[in-house]
Amino acid sequence: MNRSISSLIIAVFCLLATQAIHAVTVAPILQSKEGMVTAAHPLAAAAGAEILEKGGKALDAAIAVSLALGVVEPYASGLGGEGYMDAVMADGREVAIDFRSTAPAMANYKNLNKAGDLGKVRYTPKGYCVAGVPAGIGKALELANLPLSVLAAPAIRLAEESFEVTETFSKVNMDRWEILSEKTPGFLDDGMPWAAGATFRNPALAKTLRIIAKKGIDTFYKGELANNLDRFMRKNDGWTRKSDLKAYRALSKEPINGSYRGYDLSVPGSPVGGPRILATLNILEHFNLAIMSWDDPLAIHR
């Protein structure tokens, strides 16, 4: 059981999209003998727990969490993102899936040179890279128990029925207001940032999730959603084409193994930060952190 709990935690953690996670909260330490889901947002963790209750295993919960996070913290996660999953299955198999995004073929040296200030281009359709999250979920589904329609249900419900805007959501909205009001005013609350405590719905995302849940992941890369994206890109001077989407593959890789004070570790390989984590932990092994308090300068700096 311990092993499956740790794989659950690792899977959920690693399936998150890669942008910075802003949420920092203080909460009591919780324990469970039956399984536990952690996520950057309580509603996403609840989505994972709901899937466990329906008979899903860690990977099922991780998929549900990933989809739910895309709804409740769209500034940090989502179908348009990328990631890396590293999981240890109950039978001991180690799995690593690399679903980082790829640049479209038209994002070549010549076009990038002509595009102007790349700091600004990144906020235009030209800045879009082929998303890896749907393909990563597709690969993870091969190891899951429950169908995508069940795993996507909590995310669809959140997007359709609404949820309360958090302080973090609101702050990111404030910080990014200028760019949001210029590029996607419809995302805002009548032109203004969403306030903490407000009720947020995302029917367009719910519709997209419903299409994926009904038609499968392939619709994102080869079907209806690929056609929609291709049309949007052509109309708005973007570079991604359906051919880029069709060519995308999530990659199965070998995780890297290491140890820390007798614990076996399985981490993602390069270019994700796994090797760095192992190196850091191996250095830390030489220090007795247990005798230092959490705020001991030696503990912090080591």
Next chain:
Amino acid sequence: MKNRVFQVILACSLFTVFSSVSMASEVVLTPFGQSPDAMMVKVVLKKLGVNARLEKLLEADGFQEEKVLITVVAGSSKGLGEAGIDKDAEITRMKSVADVAKAKGMKVLVMHIGGKGRRGTLTDMFIVEAVPMADKLIVVEGGNYDGLFTRLVEGTDLEILPANSVRETTEPLQMVLTEWGVVEQ
């Protein structure tokens, strides 16, 4: 004939609409801390029909016969960096701007619209300097979570005008600007 009547009715309606709002730029807006929040207030003012001039680095000699100075407080390291000034220079700028505004008989409205998320060491430093400049003070919910604004207005006649969100600052803004003769009732 029908067209003529319609035109007259339309003209009268438009006149009625426009006569209730400010036509000239009677409001000058500047951030205190160089966050983008002042731009949001400009949008809210536009919804109220108030044409405000936004000057990110308004100086004491930069007024153009406006009646009201609105300063929106929130510290942004990025904004200060882009503007090429540090926090001390920003405080000096705002103090001299507010002094001249008062000397000209202008009203000063201080706003904090970012809630709890727009508080912190840098912003608090600006808030402490800004509140004494204010004739009126609007604070969006969460901004006064620790009672900082309450402590700063203690013993003064200044009242904190609350709003639930940036969007809902229209209500206190309309009230204040009506009282100051910028918006007609």
